[in-house]
Amino acid sequence: MAFQAYQGEGWLLTKAEQLINWGRSRSPWPFPYGTACCGIELMAALASSYDMARFGAERVGFSPRQCDVLIEAGTITKKMVPILKTIYDQMAEPKWVIAVGACACTGGVFRTYSTQQGIGSIIPVDVYIPGCPPRPEGILYALLKLLDKIQEDHPLYKKRQEVAEALEATK
Amino acid sequence: MSLKERVLNCLKDDVIAVTEHRGDLSVEVPREKIVSVLTRLKDDPDTSFDFLSDLFGVDNLDLYKKKKKPKKKAEGEEEKVEEDKGPPPPRFEVIYLLLSLKTNERLQVKIRVPEDDMTVDTVTCIWKAADWPEREAFDMFGFKFKGHYNLRRLLMWDEFEDHPLRKDYPLEGKGEVRHLKYE
Ligand code: SF4
Numbered sequence: 001m002a003f004q005a006y007q008g009e010g011w012l013l014t015k016a017e018q019l020i021n022w023g024r025s026r027s028p029w030p031f032p033y034g035t036a037c038c039g040i041e042l043m044a045a046l047a048s049s050y051d052m053a054r055f056g057a058e059r060v061g062f063s064p065r066q067c068d069v070l071i072e073a074g075t076i077t078k079k080m081v082p083i084l085k086t087i088y089d090q091m092a093e094p095k096w097v098i099a100v101g102a103c104a105c106t107g108g109v110f111r112t113y114s115t116q117q118g119i120g121s122i123i124p125v126d127v128y129i130p131g132c133p134p135r136p137e138g139i140l141y142a143l144l145k146l147l148d149k150i151q152e153d154h155p156l157y158k159k160r161q162e163v164a165e166a167l168e169a170t171k
Numbered sequence: 172m173s174l175k176e177r178v179l180n181c182l183k184d185d186v187i188a189v190t191e192h193r194g195d196l197s198v199e200v201p202r203e204k205i206v207s208v209l210t211r212l213k214d215d216p217d218t219s220f221d222f223l224s225d226l227f228g229v230d231n232l233d234l235y236k237k238k239k240k241p242k243k244k245a246e247g248e249e250e251k252v253e254e255d256k257g258p259p260p261p262r263f264e265v266i267y268l269l270l271s272l273k274t275n276e277r278l279q280v281k282i283r284v285p286e287d288d289m290t291v292d293t294v295t296c297i298w299k300a301a302d303w304p305e306r307e308a309f310d311m312f313g314f315k316f317k318g319h320y321n322l323r324r325l326l327m328w329d330e331f332e333d334h335p336l337r338k339d340y341p342l343e344g345k346g347e348v349r350h351l352k353y354e
Contacts, residue, residue, distance in 0.1 A: 079328045082351035089351075113335050113344030114327070 017156050024068075024094065025150040026056045028143070031067035033087065036074030038101035038133040045136035055143055064090040069146065070123075071139075073100035075108070076116040088123045094155065098142050099125045102132045172217075174276050181215045182208060197279035205267075205282050206292045212269065212278070213297060220269035220278055223294070226304040228312035229264040232338040261285035263312060267294070284314065293319040311336035 014022075030052070034042050046052050046060060061067040064087045076084055088097070099119055102108030105128045107117035119125060126149060127142040134142075172180070174196055179186060185208055188199040200208045212220045263284040270277050284291060293316040294301045305316045306325040313334040316322055324331060328349055333340055 078347065078349045079326075081349045085351040112342055113340070113347065 017154055020155050021151050021153055024153075024155075025147045028055075028057050028069045028096070028147065028150075029059050029061050029067045030057045030069045030071050030143075031062075031064055031087070031091065032060055032071055032073070033084070034073045035076060035080065036101075036103060038073035038103065041133045041136055042071060042073040042100060042139060045139040050136040050140060052140060052143065055140070055147065057143060064088075065092060067091060068095050069143075070095065070097045071100060072097060072104045072119055072125075073133075073139075075103040075110060076119050076122075077114050078116050079114070081116055081122055084119065085122055094153075096126045096146055096150070097123055098127045098129065098139075098146060100129050100139060100142070101134055102130060104128075105130060108132055174278070177217045178212070178278065181211055181218050195277065195279065197281055199281045199283070202282045202284060202291065205265075205280075206294060206297065209267065209269075209280065209294055209297055212280070218271065218278075219273045220271045220276075222270040222272050223298040223300050223304075224268045224270050224277075226265065226267050226294070226301055226308065228308040228314060228336070229266060230312060230336065230338045231260070231262055231264065235259045235262075263289070263314070265291055265308065265314060289313055290315045290317050292317050295319055310334070313337070 030046075032039070032042055032046070034040075044050060046057075057069070064070075068091065070088060070091060072084070088095070097119075099105050103110065103115070104119050107115050109132070111117070116122070120128075127146050129138050129142045131138055175189065175191065178196065178198060179189065182198065182200065185200050185204050186198050187201060190197050209220075212218050261283040263286065265282050265284060267280040268277065269280060282291065289312075291314050293305060295305065295316075296318065302319075302321070303325055305314075305319055306322060308314050309316060309319075309322055310324040310326050311334055323329065327335065330349075331347060333345065333347075335344070
C-alpha cells in the first residue's frame with residue numbers, strides 16, 4: 001500500500017492519530033539543558049560517535065519555543081528552579097521531559113540545603129534515567145523509550161477531552 | 172630577617188597571637204584594626220602583601236562544644252575540678268589569605284568575631300577583589316561587612332533567610348523552597 005503511495009498514484013490507509021504520532025516520534029527536537037557533569041554525557045550522546053540524530057533528534061534547539069523534548073541533564077539547585085520552570089513553560093505543546101542522571105531524578109549525592117531533590121516536583125517528567133552519570137547509551141535508550149511513548153499517544157482524543165473540559169468549565 | 176620578624180615588626184602591638192604550622196605563618200589581630208593592619212602589611216616595603224588570595228569565614232561552634240564535654244571517669248577516681256579558663260573564644264573567625272607578589276610569601280591573618288555582633292570592616296577599600304568573597308562570607312555565615320557597597324547574597328537567592336554554613340544549620344536545610352512567580 002505504502003509502496004503505491006510513493007509512486008505518486010495510489011492510496012494510504014491510516015488513522016489521523018497514528019499519522020500525527022508518526023510525525024512527532026520521528027522528529028523530536030531536543031532542548032539540551034545541561035547543568036552539571038551529566039551534560040557532558042549528553043554532549044557525547046549528541047556528538048558523532050553515538051549520534052542522537054539517527055533517531056530523529058537531529059536538530060538541537062537552543063530556543064525552548066522551538067523544541068519539544070527537554071533533556072534535563074545535571075543538578076538543579078533550588079536557586080535554579082524558577083529558570084527551569086520558565087523554560088518548561090516557554091516550550092510549546094506537545095512537550096516531553098527526560099531527566100538524565102541521579103541528580104535530576106532525586107537530587108543524587110547532593111542531599112543538601114541547596115539542591116532540588118528531583119525535578120519531578122517542578123515539572124512533569126516522562127523518562128527518568130538512573131546513573132551518575134548514565135552512559136550515552138542510556139540517554140539514547142531513554143530517547144527510544146520516549147519515542148515509544150509518543151507512538152502510544154492519543155493526541156486527538158486528548159484534544160477532544162481538553163475542549164470538552166473547557167466547555168464544561170464555561171457552563 | 173625572617174618573615175615572622177618582619178610581620179611582627181610591621182604590626183607591633185596589634186598582634187594577639189602568632190602561630191606557625193609547617194612553614195605557614197598566621198597572625199591573629201584585633202577585629203577593629205583589621206583595615207589598618209592589612210593596609211600596613213600591604214604598604215610596608217618589608218612585607219608588601221599586595222595580593223588578597225582569599226577571604227572566608229569559619230564557625231567554631233562544634234570545636235568548643237567538643238572541648239566542653241565531660242570525660243568519662245573511672246570508678247573511685249576523684250572528681251576533678253574544672254579549671255576556669257575564662258569565657259570561650261568568640262564563635263566566628265574571618266581569615267584573610269595574603270600573598271606577596273614580590274617575594275612569593277604567604278600570610279594568614281585572622282580575626283575573631285562574636286556571635287552577637289557580626290560587624291567587620293570591609294577591606295574592599297584596599298582590594299577590590301574582596302567584593303565577592305565578602306558577599307559569600309555574608310551569605311554563608313552572616314558577617315556584616317561595614318562599608319561594603321553591595322552586600323547582597325552571592326550564592327543563595329535573595330529571599331533565603333538563613334546562613335547555611337553555620338554549624339547549627341541542618342545539612343538538608345529547613346525546607347526552603349523556591350517557586351516561579353509571574354508578576
Ligand atoms: S548524576 Fe552524577 S554525573 Fe550527573 S550531574 Fe549528578 S553528580 Fe553529575
